[in-house]
Amino acid sequence: MNDFRYRMAKFFNGRTGVDALGRTVTWVALILMLLTMITHSSIPYLLAMVCLIYSIWRMLSKNYQKRYYENAKFLEKTAGIRRHFSGLQYKFRGFVARTKENYRLRKIYAYFKCPSCKQKLRAPKGRGKIQVTCSKCHTVFIKKV
Ligand SMILES: [Zn+2]
Numbered sequence: 001m002n003d004f005r006y007r008m009a010k011f012f013n014g015r016t017g018v019d020a021l022g023r024t025v026t027w028v029a030l031i032l033m034l035l036t037m038i039t040h041s042s043i044p045y046l047l048a049m050v051c052l053i054y055s056i057w058r059m060l061s062k063n064y065q066k067r068y069y070e071n072a073k074f075l076e077k078t079a080g081i082r083r084h085f086s087g088l089q090y091k092f093r094g095f096v097a098r099t100k101e102n103y104r105l106r107k108i109y110a111y112f113k114c115p116s117c118k119q120k121l122r123a124p125k126g127r128g129k130i131q132v133t134c135s136k137c138h139t140v141f142i143k144k145v
Contacts, residue, residue: 015060016067021074025055110145 016022032048035041061067075082109122119136123145132143 012059014064015062016058016064018059019067019071021071022055022058024074024078025051025058029055110143112143112145114139115141 018026029048029051032044032051035044036048058067058070105122108125110125111120111122113119114121114134114137116139117134117137119134121132121134123130123132123143125145127145129142129144131140133140
């Protein structure tokens with residue numbers, strides 16, 4: 001296994017290897033493959049093959065500087081899109097964190113509305129019938145939690 005790794009390292013030495021552009025092209029190829037399976041069309045299949053061959057060719061290319069330049073150009077052109085995506089990723093993580101927190105709180109608290117002003121209120125669960133004073137309009141009512 002180590003011998004294999006060593007040989008791989010030696011093989012890739014002086015070659016471009018996997019960079020951001022190569023990774024993106026590989027992903028595009030995978031998506032196109034998926035499209036091929038869904039649509040049964042030969043166009044995405046051919047495009048996927050082109051992408052795969054291109055990414056492998058890039059990976060093995062010995063013209064490292066030229067590939068490096070291409071990758072830099074690619075990163076520069078996609079900076080806006082990548083920023084947008086990382087923004088989405090950030091939002092998505094926030095959404096997941098909030099959902100988890102809500103779920104945790106819902107196990108601890110009972111949520112209900114004030115009968116007179118509809119203000120959202122909460123109280124710790126499992127206390128039976130409690131007297132609630134609305135934080136907004138100060139209406140007092142009985143709630144089972
Ligand atoms: Zn109220």
